[in-house]
Amino acid sequence: MSEHDFQWRRQLRDLSGPVQPQRDLWLDIAGRIAAEAQQPPTIAPRSRRWIVSLAAAASVALAVLVAGLMQQPSTTEAPRVAQPSRKVDPATAIANVDSQFKQVRTQDPRLAAASVELDAAADEIRQMLQQQPDAVFLVGLLNRTNERRLKLARMGQASS
Amino acid sequence: MPEPATAPADDGVLVRRSMDGDIRAFELLYRKHVGRVHGAILRIVGMNHARADELTQDAFVRAWQKLAGFRFESAFSTWLYRLGVNVALMDLRGSGKEQNVEDDVLELAAGGDVPFCAGERADLEQAVAKLPPRARAVLVLHDVEGWKHEEIARELGMAVGSSKAQLHRARGLVRKLLGAAA
Numbered sequence: 397m398s399e400h401d402f403q404w405r406r407q408l409r410d411l412s413g414p415v416q417p418q419r420d421l422w423l424d425i426a427g428r429i430a431a432e433a434q435q436p437p438t439i440a441p442r443s444r445r446w447i448v449s450l451a452a453a454a455s456v457a458l459a460v461l462v463a464g465l466m467q468q469p470s471t472t473e474a475p476r477v478a479q480p481s482r483k484v485d486p487a488t489a490i491a492n493v494d495s496q497f498k499q500v501r502t503q504d505p506r507l508a509a510a511s512v513e514l515d516a517a518a519d520e521i522r523q524m525l526q527q528q529p530d531a532v533f534l535v536g537l538l539n540r541t542n543e544r545r546l547k548l549a550r551m552g553q554a555s556s
Numbered sequence: 557m558p559e560p561a562t563a564p565a566d567d568g569v570l571v572r573r574s575m576d577g578d579i580r581a582f583e584l585l586y587r588k589h590v591g592r593v594h595g596a597i598l599r600i601v602g603m604n605h606a607r608a609d610e611l612t613q614d615a616f617v618r619a620w621q622k623l624a625g626f627r628f629e630s631a632f633s634t635w636l637y638r639l640g641v642n643v644a645l646m647d648l649r650g651s652g653k654e655q656n657v658e659d660d661v662l663e664l665a666a667g668g669d670v671p672f673c674a675g676e677r678a679d680l681e682q683a684v685a686k687l688p689p690r691a692r693a694v695l696v697l698h699d700v701e702g703w704k705h706e707e708i709a710r711e712l713g714m715a716v717g718s719s720k721a722q723l724h725r726a727r728g729l730v731r732k733l734l735g736a737a738a
Contacts, residue, residue, distance in 0.1 A: 404727075404731075405699065407677070407680055408684075408695075408699040408700050409699070409700065409702070410677065411599065411680065411684070411700045412595070412700045412701060412702070413592075413595060414591025414594070414595045415591060415594055415595035415598050416590065416591045416594065417590065417605075417608070417609055417612060418605055418609070421586075421590065421594075421609055421612055421613050422583055422586055422587070424613050425586065425613050425617055425620075426579060426583070428613065428617045429579065429617060429620050430579075432621075
């Protein structure tokens, strides 16, 4: 390395080091952080898929139970439960469980009225979920409604 | 520049407080480290103060957002400095200004035959600032900030050989610019 090169490298190295901004940037930074904190949290597409998958998984599990309920004979024969396929489209799974519930109609008029109400509630939640796929509370609501429908279906099964 | 609101504290303590949402603790971290981050960004963007201010803000906002991912495996100052440099390099990659650089100018400068004329610090800063963005980034990171070619190549998404070639060209161009100024 020549003397010139050495001098060159040293001068360039001397350019390093802290440089304070000409104005205080903190207020702008704090403002941006505060503005972000006030925005509603957005859920990433990956999380949305996870939420819909969660709803689908719960629906598939319910569909299996309902299918078992529908096929359960009055005899002691073991119920043949429909097995869900490994790859289930979430929207299809949620729609399937609805149709299966609607097939489980009880003859008991008291239970039938409640069943109609729960079916309508589930329809509404499902429509809202389509509009707001990242609404976690709707998934929980749908699952709770479906649990009630399952309970009702079991009661109907027992009373018939 | 306003003074910190409270007495200086250890970075680790301030980072943990910031992770818990304490914006005052984060302000103390900002006051402590802004010079290093801003200095590196300013040199990468060619002494453009307005742009450097914007990118320094971006760096600190991003640091706040990514704070939960800080694992205390390195010094916070190093993590923050790298984040700031990355913000500046991302801006450089996104600007596409390199397209405007005429290769023949670079090739002429790459000869390296022009004798280096030691000048004032301001002359050197101006010469570095006049470099094409990508060549400037390589020169600043290597010769000023002390990075290795492997690190530069990784951050700029180029081959190690390209980083070395860019540095050679950048040095030649700075020599030419300083020679012309002398």
